[in-house]
Amino acid sequence: MASQSAHLSNRAKELIPTHVAIIMDGNGRWAKKRNYPRIQGHRRGVDSVRAAVRTAGELGIQYLTLYAFSVENWNRPKNEVDTLMKYLARYLKNEIKELNRSNVRLEVIGQIYRLPEFVQEQLKATQEALSSNNGLTLILALSYGGRTEIVEAVRSIAGKVRKGILEPEEINEQVVTQHLYTRNWPDPDLLIRTSGEMRVSNFLLWQISYAELVVTDTLWPDFRKPQFYKALEEYTQRHRRFGRL
Numbered sequence: 683m684a685s686q687s688a689h690l691s692n693r694a695k696e697l698i699p700t701h702v703a704i705i706m707d708g709n710g711r712w713a714k715k716r717n718y719p720r721i722q723g724h725r726r727g728v729d730s731v732r733a734a735v736r737t738a739g740e741l742g743i744q745y746l747t748l749y750a751f752s753v754e755n756w757n758r759p760k761n762e763v764d765t766l767m768k769y770l771a772r773y774l775k776n777e778i779k780e781l782n783r784s785n786v787r788l789e790v791i792g793q794i795y796r797l798p799e800f801v802q803e804q805l806k807a808t809q810e811a812l813s814s815n816n817g818l819t820l821i822l823a824l825s826y827g828g829r830t831e832i833v834e835a836v837r838s839i840a841g842k843v844r845k846g847i848l849e850p851e852e853i854n855e856q857v858v859t860q861h862l863y864t865r866n867w868p869d870p871d872l873l874i875r876t877s878g879e880m881r882v883s884n885f886l887l888w889q890i891s892y893a894e895l896v897v898t899d900t901l902w903p904d905f906r907k908p909q910f911y912k913a914l915e916e917y918t919q920r921h922r923r924f925g926r927l
Contacts, residue, residue, distance in 0.1 A: 690741070690911050697918040699871035701745035702738060703893070705885055706730070708877030708901030715901075721765050726903035728773055732780070733906045739784045739818040741914075745867050746820050749885050753793065753827035770824075771801050774808040781808075785817030791863035792826030819867065826863075828887030835861035864889055872917045874910075876902045894920045 709723030716722075731748065738746040750770070756763065781788065788809045794802060805824075838861045842848040848857070859865060869889040873882070878899040882890065896913040898905070 691915060691918070694911075694915050694918045695741075698741050698743060698914070699917060700743070701747070701868050701870045701872075702743055703747040703749070703870040703873045703886055703890065704734065705749045705873070705875040705883055706902040706905075707875060707879055707883075709903055711877065712901040712903040720762060723901075723903055724766060724769060728769065730902050730905045731773070732777070734910060735781070735786060735818070735820055736784060737907045737910045739786060743818060745870075746818060747791075747823060747864075747870065747886070748821070749823045749826065749883070751792075751824045751826070752884060753825055753830055754884070756796070756825070767798050767801050771804045774801075774804045778808055778811050781812055781820070782815065785815045786812060787815045787817070787819045788812045789819055789821045789867075790824055791821060791831075792824045793830065794824060796825045821864075821867070823885070826885075828882075828884045831863050832858075832888060858888070862888060869893065872896065872913070874898065874913045876900050876905050876909075 706727060709727045710720045711723070712726065713720050713723035734748070735746060751766065755766075788805075790805055790809070794805070797805070835858055839848065839853060839857065843850055843853075864886070869891070870886060870893045873886070873890050873893045873895050875882075875895070875897045878897060880897060882895075886893075894917050896916050898909060898913060900909045
């Protein structure tokens, strides 16, 4: 890691993506490699979240979406889920000053009603505390699933058709997009996945249709500014054609 550059090339600075999404993977493996309890990996991963948010803000990235907790993660052992929820609430509370200093605004996507009440309350409090900021928009995907999001969008559209608000022939990509959780933000330009796994894990399935994918072998608890810079450098080497020549 020490050999990775802590500086961005001029080309990378000129081509900074508007929206970066990250699948934060590898907390458990990081802990296992060190014979730590899995939860230690999650605790260390919070430091990586802080580093990623700070780096994105410094670079002028406008949107950063972090896959923090999936709908499938509810199937993990209850004690691990309970501890993750406590860590989440603690992060949301403890980071308010730092996020305010960095002019960060907080948004959230997913089935938020499934989160414990104390987490929902802290989410609202933190969002309110950061609501006047206009720098980086940090979007946390919590109790989130891409297929679930699309199903909910389809149900909403079907309801409008049944009520006569919308005609079936009026349904197009724009209509679907306007019924997604992410309707207020542009699609990600870059999707980063840590830990070397080659899959998107039900994350932003509609929105990443033309995103550039960068997979790093770095486990999430070790992901810091140099690793973020390396992903951005790789992104700037791509030629984004969007189906054209």
